[in-house]
Amino acid sequence: MAHIDYYFGTPSPWAYLAGNRLEEIAARHGATITYKPVDLLQLFDRTGGIRPANRHPSRMEYRAQELRRWSGHLGQPLNLRPAFWPVNPAPSSYAIIAAQEAGGGDLAGLVQSFLRGVWAEEADIADDAVIRDKLSAAGFDPELANKGLFIGAETFARNLEQAVEDGVFGAPFYIVRETGERFWGQDRLDFLDRHLASL
Template structure:
């Protein structure tokens, strides 16, 4: 059985546009997923990337066009100027880490809920009430927002170190453990699907 390490940032529009395709592909091939939320801005700093705020206007213009094209192509609502962006990724990431540790709920749904909150619903995923509400809606104890703080912070930092060591430099980023095949971007999910079919 294949296993996928999924590196991502909760404020990323590209992660949002991945939707539930990773989970559909994993289910199709009987693969499992470990969700590894991290701070993409720190990852860029560590691996030679440039934070969006520091990119040339021509790159930002192209990014906006591509986001619009992909959201239309996928039929996913996307606000190019969300009310809460940039937003601190740590609180929502801690909640995901705690939920993954606790089990018993819809983890993929929780991840996608935080992403929708930013890019389609104009909610603040660093707000405690939003985090608790999203945890409960995904079938998790909303108290994980508090209970998981220590483990969440520790794992969040470790995910960044593991990402750098594994060759991750952006998100979404998918690594198949058995083959060390790496796939960067929601537009590479088709290639991940094809690769899993060979294992």
């Protein structure tokens, strides 16, 4: 059985546009997933990337066009100027980490709800009440927002170090643990699907 390490940032529009395709691919091939939220800005700093605020206007204009095109292509609503972006990724990431540790709910749904919150719902995913609501809606104890702070902070920092070691430099980023094959971007999910089918 294959295993996928999924690196992403909760404010990432590209991770949002991935929707539930990763989970559908994993289910089709009997693969499992570990969700590894990371601080993308720190990841960019560590791996030669450029933070969005420092990118040349032409790059940001093209990014906006691509987001609009992919949003239409995938039929996923996306606000190019969300009310709460940039947003601190730590609180939502801690909640995801704590939920993954606790088990018993819809982890994929929780991850997608935070991404959707930023890009389609105008929600502040760093807000405690929003985090609690999303935990509860995904079948988790909303108290994980508090209970999971220590393990969340510890694992969040470790995820960044592991991402750098694993050759991750952006998001979404998928690594098949058994083969070391890496796939960067929601537009590479078809290649991930094909790779898993070959195992």
